[in-house]
Amino acid sequence: MANLNESKVQQILTALKKINYGSVLITIHEGEITQLDSTEKNRFVNPKPVKHS
Known part of the structure; x- marks a missing residue:
């Protein structure tokens, strides 16, 4: 297990806490x-084009 400090x-x-969507990657050696x-x-989100009739 990785050694943790405060x-x-x-x-x-x-x-x-800062991220709403994405990833957090912790690298251990x-x-x-x-x-x-x-x-x-x-x-x-791209708005849908308005269809003209």
Whole structure:
């Protein structure tokens, strides 16, 4: 299991709280958290075209 300290836990929680849609990736090397990546998804809904009769 990865070694956790308060700073790492806070950074992970902050990343989770900031994101509505997306992913948080935690990279671990030799049992230590070495990297935290977050990717936020933004989707745009295209309005349907108006049909002219």
